Amino acid sequence: MIEILSNVDFTTFLVTVAGIFVGMFFGALPGFGGSSAMALVLPIAISMSPLNAMVFLIGIFGGTHYGGGIPAVLVGVPGDAGAAATVIDGFKMTRKGRASEALAMVAMGSAIAGIVSVICFHFLAPVLAKAALSFGPPELFVLVIFGLSIVGSIDLERMLKSLFAGALGLGIAAVGVDPYWAEPRLVFGSPHLYEGFPFIPALLGLFCIAQMLSLMAEKDLVQTEEVAAPTFRRTVVGMFETFRYWKALLIGTISGTFIGALPGAGASIASFVSYTIAKSVSSKPEEFGKGSPEGLVAPESANNAVVGGALIPTFALGIPGSGAAAVLMGVMMYMGLRPGPRLFVEQLPLIQTLVTYLLLGNIVMIVFGAIAAGTFYRITRIPIPVLVPCVIAAASVGAYAYRGEAFDLGVMMGFGLLGFLLQRWQYPLSAVVLGLVLGPMAEQYFVQSLAMSGWNFMVFFDRPITIVLWLLIAGSVLSSVVLYRRNRSERLGAGAGAGS
């Protein structure tokens, strides 16, 4: 322990704290999820060392999940989709005058779950990566398909639209030179497009510009009555009280880590699943939906455990488990790190150091929860007509700073319009991003596999590992459908309970 702490670099620690702070800030803004926050700070992240950039972005990833619970508890509006289940009992606790305790439980539940999920990542990811080291191009192609199978399960209610959005992302990623003969495709003679559309400006357009344009349809971020500001003393007492609900904490942590590691099944599913399980094993199930601390701790810990869980397939297999993980993976690739089995051979010390900072980051989250959570909710009062131009100006600098090309500003605006239209007609943006990130890899492994097998398509089906992977894909899709149905029925049940 002492040896680990003696290796901690103060600058990297500050970067961790900054990441969590920025994540909490954006997480508390309803409609501004982890992917948008990560996209907005990309220009800052890519100017850092790989370790600092990863720590910063993962800090934001975790911070937004935690921050999303703050407005959910205080004003009944979830900061992100994963905090939707937090509203059910968290807001009821606030209405009962227990806002300080509720915020404390959000902080402590998130931090404990985050620590456990990072430990799971530390022990499970290398095992998974080792197993994947023997993979050749056909296995890697099917592995990428496994990642792309997320696309269909992002929004099961609109599966056709999700698949269309994923295919559109893959199609857009196919602009530029091909990986086999380096023939330019659809570049219109522009050297800017030889490497395809620049990733960071495209992300800024899809997540920031599109999100801001969509927000223009809203009047205010939240409309609700004022609530009493939480106090420090009651918050600290509430933190210790969290451990009284250890069963809910354990359920949230385990289900969040496991579901987070499943491609496609994100925080919103994890939090509702853990809510259901916690209610079914609770000695006071009748209190759920009426301000039960167990009903708050379980979904909120699951919401944050998803972060460590999502890192397992992202780092070990190169399969991002969510839109935010796809952004992280894109940045790692930009910095010359190739997420996947070989990362644990080539960069093991980097991963071990990363784990140390992620553990410290979760402890920082407890401190922030004690002293600053009440302050963060005030940012929901920022008027939209102020927020929107400011974010557009900041995003433009981000797109330009990437490589100093005016062309990138145009890419950002183009993708912003595309993202706005996609959102307006309810196509999931994260499916487009997964297509953009995984498209070049999918094409490379696909062509390599066919070339090495003499254009025999059976190469994707006649190897033992590919057969296992196809079965896993089928299992993953089926489990997503089952989890979705269970989540929907529980959401309806919880909604009815909350309304009564």
Added chain:
Amino acid sequence: MAWLREAFLPIIGIVYSILYIALTVGLPAESTIFPRTILTVLCILAVLIVLAEYRKRGGEAAKAAPPSQAPLVYGLAVVFVIGFWLFGFMAAAPVFLAAAMLLLGQPVVRALAVAVLLPAGIYLLFTWTFGVSL
């Protein structure tokens, strides 16, 4: 027709696919097999979405979209990025921020304060901390 409005993005997808396939004629198979497969799937999905929307809203008249200031903001943002390219961030950003906030009904003092302070903060962060020239 409501379904026609819903068909807009699928049609864009089909047009993109046709354009891509037409402009990559003559390239080696290794260069085009993957994108052509994907874009064929994209076209099939686009047709399925249009058919599904037609079945769902066949005779439904298109409802007028609720008034939104998104086109105004997008237009201002386009002018801003052109100004950014021509005159630099420090010249374009204050004008954009002040104009956008005033047009969106914010008080003059707040609009001017944000228009001055935010670009200054961003400029200092990027030029001093990250060494990026704006």
